[in-house]
Amino acid sequence: MPKPILRINGLEKSFGALKATNGVTLDLYPGEIHALIGPNGAGKSTLIKQIVGEIRPDAGSIDFEGQPIDRLDAADRARIGLARTFQVSQIAPELSAVRNVMLAVEAREGRVFRFFRPVSRDLDLIAAAMAFLHDAGLGERAAIHAADLSHGERRQLEFAMALALKPKVFLMDEPMAGLSPDGSKRMTAFLSELRHTAPILLVEHDMEAVFALADRISVLVYGQVIATGTVADIRANPEVRTAYLGDEAA
Template sequence: MTEALLQTRAICKSFGALEASKDVTLDLRPGEIHALIGPNGAGKSTLIAQISGALRPDSGRVIFDGQDVTALTTTQRARAGLGRTFQISALPMEFTVLQNAVLGALGQRGRAFRFFGNVMRDKALLARAEEALDQVGLAEFRNFVTAELSHGQRRQLEVAVALTLQPKAFLMDEPMAGLGAEGSHRLTGFLDELRHRAPILLVEHDMDAVFALADRISVLVYGQVIATGTADEIKADPRVREAYLGEEDAA
């Protein structure tokens, strides 16, 4: 078995009497897409926040690239190679596509910017940003204001910004959210190629995309992983059908 690049080990997190994560253990292996699914309120976003460093677990550990990163901040984990995209875009809409990508490249250096004009003349930063935009197919849109992009293109730009950090793995929280059928189809193809650059832990409600993309799927219900397996194994699991897929079938 290929050694995991990212692991959670018995992660627990409570908010008062609510147990949002209950002994969650899962992993992400090189070259794969591991999808995390579950009904609303299952604890998916809370788990992703703990993996990314936005939340500290009450107990358990997060291991990334052989290092215990449980005590590291979000920024420290990003610099270690853990890239993240968000359900709600955090891109500055007034910046150009290239400016957003340059900001990502600047973050890889671990520096804040004071004089943006000077940053935009940094040849090394520009080269890294241009390369990332080319990789996601946005090079021709480099001078567009981000607000002018389609929703799907903004998702691609988020990935480009993450790519400037030279990530070893991606955390993606509902990248298909707000996309129509055509946009979801294009993004599915893009993510299918991206896995070869860095594996992806994917939180997603679009089950067509999940079943098309995921090498493995973990199902989270009431903060617990009730099953992990291939798409066919998950579809056939009676616990999953009762707890989650049955809801989808009935909708």
């Protein structure tokens, strides 16, 4: 058994009297898609925010590649390869798709983007950005302003930007949200390939996508993991069916 790349140990986070994360323990292994499912308000986004360092836990710890990262801030965690993917807010709508990806390449390299530099001279940067766009299936739309891309194409742009950041794990909070059925299918195919680049912790309500993609599923209810297992385990788990899946699992 390989070692987990990400290990979350007994994380706790309260908002006033509400225990949004109530002792969560879970692992992410190299090569896997580990889906995190659960009803609205279960604490999924709060957990992701604690992993990326946006929210400080009250208790518990997080190890990344065998090292505790609890003292690192969000910027340091991003630098070591632990960043959230699919953040619409990271896209600059007034810039072309390729320039958006160039921003991500430079962010990864720790350089500051200089708007006044003649972009045409920076061929290495353009070539790198084009390669990521191509991998995301958006190569032919490189010159289009991000604002003029369709919703699905913007997801592909986010995907190219995520690749450019070269994360060691992908943390995704509902990448399928707002996509058409076709868009979801394309995204499912993307994610299935992406797991070979880096493992994915996938928060997602789209159960068709989760069942198609997940190597393992953890079910979060009221801030607690009530089950972890394979798709078959989770579909057959009576407690999970009552708490979350309902008729969908039938």
